[in-house]
Amino acid sequence: MILEVNELRSGYGRIPILMGATLNVAEGEFLGILGHNGMGKTTLMKTLMGHLPATGGTVNFAGQDVTNLKPHQRSGVGLGLVPQGRQIFADLTVHENLRMGMAGQSNEDPAFMDDVISLFPRLQRLMDRRGGALSGGEQQLLALARCLCSRPKLMLLDEPTEGIQPSILEEIVETLLVLQSRGLSLILVEQNLEFIGALSSRVLTIQKGVIAGEMSPQDLKNPDVVAQFVGMTAE
Amino acid sequence: MDIAIIVGLDIISGIASLLLISAGLAVIFGMMKIINLAHGEFLMLGAYTTVLSVSAGVNIWLAMLVISPVVVGLFGVIVERCLIQFLYGRLVDTMLATWGLSLVIVGATTMIFGNTIVGVASPLGGFSVGQYQTSLYTPFLAVMAILLMVLIWAVMRFTRAGLIARAVMQNPEMAATLGVNPAKVYMATFGAGAAISGLAGGLLAPVAGIVPTMGAAYIAKAFITVVGGGTSILWGLISASGLFGFINQIAAFLTTPVFGEVILFISAVILIRLLPLGISGKFFKGRL
Numbered sequence: 001m002i003l004e005v006n007e008l009r010s011g012y013g014r015i016p017i018l019m020g021a022t023l024n025v026a027e028g029e030f031l032g033i034l035g036h037n038g039m040g041k042t043t044l045m046k047t048l049m050g051h052l053p054a055t056g057g058t059v060n061f062a063g064q065d066v067t068n069l070k071p072h073q074r075s076g077v078g079l080g081l082v083p084q085g086r087q088i089f090a091d092l093t094v095h096e097n098l099r100m101g102m103a104g105q106s107n108e109d110p111a112f113m114d115d116v117i118s119l120f121p122r123l124q125r126l127m128d129r130r131g132g133a134l135s136g137g138e139q140q141l142l143a144l145a146r147c148l149c150s151r152p153k154l155m156l157l158d159e160p161t162e163g164i165q166p167s168i169l170e171e172i173v174e175t176l177l178v179l180q181s182r183g184l185s186l187i188l189v190e191q192n193l194e195f196i197g198a199l200s201s202r203v204l205t206i207q208k209g210v211i212a213g214e215m216s217p218q219d220l221k222n223p224d225v226v227a228q229f230v231g232m233t234a235e
Numbered sequence: 236m237d238i239a240i241i242v243g244l245d246i247i248s249g250i251a252s253l254l255l256i257s258a259g260l261a262v263i264f265g266m267m268k269i270i271n272l273a274h275g276e277f278l279m280l281g282a283y284t285t286v287l288s289v290s291a292g293v294n295i296w297l298a299m300l301v302i303s304p305v306v307v308g309l310f311g312v313i314v315e316r317c318l319i320q321f322l323y324g325r326l327v328d329t330m331l332a333t334w335g336l337s338l339v340i341v342g343a344t345t346m347i348f349g350n351t352i353v354g355v356a357s358p359l360g361g362f363s364v365g366q367y368q369t370s371l372y373t374p375f376l377a378v379m380a381i382l383l384m385v386l387i388w389a390v391m392r393f394t395r396a397g398l399i400a401r402a403v404m405q406n407p408e409m410a411a412t413l414g415v416n417p418a419k420v421y422m423a424t425f426g427a428g429a430a431i432s433g434l435a436g437g438l439l440a441p442v443a444g445i446v447p448t449m450g451a452a453y454i455a456k457a458f459i460t461v462v463g464g465g466t467s468i469l470w471g472l473i474s475a476s477g478l479f480g481f482i483n484q485i486a487a488f489l490t491t492p493v494f495g496e497v498i499l500f501i502s503a504v505i506l507i508r509l510l511p512l513g514i515s516g517k518f519f520k521g522r523l
Binding site for chain 1: 395398399401402405406408409410411412413414415416417522
């Protein structure tokens with residue numbers, strides 16, 4: 001297991017959101033987590049990355065207890081987060097955003113960056129553009145590429161489909177499958193059933209801050225099963 | 236004609252000294268969104284460092300350009316570690332704490348050096364414009380102000396540290412996600428801001444009356460320049476210094492130096508009423 005999360009609790013101030021989430025990710029696995037708004041998806045991602053302190057439970061990553069590490073330390077041991085809303089540095093160029101992906105390393109490695117960029121043909125001609133001038137889909141590709149530049153072993157994806165045009169969505173699916181085939185482990189939290197079904201080998205559902213159940217990607221095509229697990233209708 | 240040249244030199248000198256006394260504060264405010272009210276005392280420490288170094292026999296250029304920034308920069312790092320780091324994100328608390336710090340520094344300096352004016356001779360001679368006599372040190376200060384701006388720009392634009400600083404300035408949480416330790420960046424920034432203040436204090440030593448309380452004369456001007464300029468470090472600083480320096484010197488020429496300062500502060504109040512986010516909040520959005 002590359003990631004073992006046990007009874008993880010956290011929240012904002014005194015308001016608890018995660019009520020004891022338990023989950024595991026195997027090396028090279030693509031795990032989907034499905035849930036409604038307000039069920040704790042983003043809170044789970046932020047707590048795994050260390051932006052929110054855990055108020056209970058443990059997080060083990062690559063054989064190391066990271067429960068109390070700061071975000072930059074977690075990045076250092078191989079956790080990468082592509083956050084909700086993408087969080088592109090709007091006033092930096094695309095190239096500078098990618099260089100920031102390497103900011104935690106002692107040296108920048110242009111060869112490695114070229115390797116990453118080759119996965120994102122659409123970004124190649126945008127290198128000198130301001131990050132803020134990109135479309136939502138282009139920003140999402142940039143956020144993925146920037147995260148890859150930090151050489152993660154496990155990548156956390158927080159609702160990457162939010163506000164993305166369908167043409168780029170397909171590109172993202174293809175790119176993520178290539179990354180998985182190269183051995184990267186991924187966790188994807190989503191409410192887009194089609195997207196999560198196309199990528200995940202296993203899908204967990206999150207409800208009211210706990211992992212409520214497990215489904216196979218096939219189950220996502222069955223509206224009744226989905227409704228039962230997430231209280232969500234597949235339109 | 237001669238009088239025009241002299242007034243022009245005065246304006247340049249006014250703008251240059253505003254740039255110099257405000258730059259350190261602007262770097263810290265722009266990067267960390269906190270106001271260091273001990274900024275005037277950082278300038279004072281820079282000036283004292285130069286005076287003490289020169290009286291110990293050190294070359295004045297070495298004292299102003301190297302020793303003052305290094306000493307005050309290290310002092311800034313210590314202040315950040317012992318005080319500021321606990322107050323990030325709390326603007327008012329930081330102002331209160333740094334104001335308290337300024338009182339401590341003034342008190343300690345007075346105890347050690349006494350409440351007497353010290354000084355250091357200007358290293359450059361004078362020159363005459365027609366019947367007027369003026370100091371070569373004025374154009375020298377202007378050149379130093381320009382060099383300082385170019386240096387800050389080049390570091391921010393071309394170095395890896397500058398890139399990381401710009402990213403942290405925009406989104407510290409995302410920078411941390413990518414492996415940057417924001418605490419380290421803030422420490423370095425505060426140290427750099429303090430070093431710039433030390434440099435400014437050293438450069439002003441030959442033209443200022445150096446007393447432990449001299450910081451008070453600078454903090455108000457530096458404060459309005461930085462707030463008037465907004466959070467864009469370079470463009471805010473340059474535009475606000477240019478505007479306020481020009482207004483101050485013209486008003487001083489037409490009336491008296493004291494009244495010039497009054498008009499400077501009135502125009503700052505009006506500017507901030509019209510542009511609450513400062514000049515760069517309106518015209519140089521997103522620029523350095």
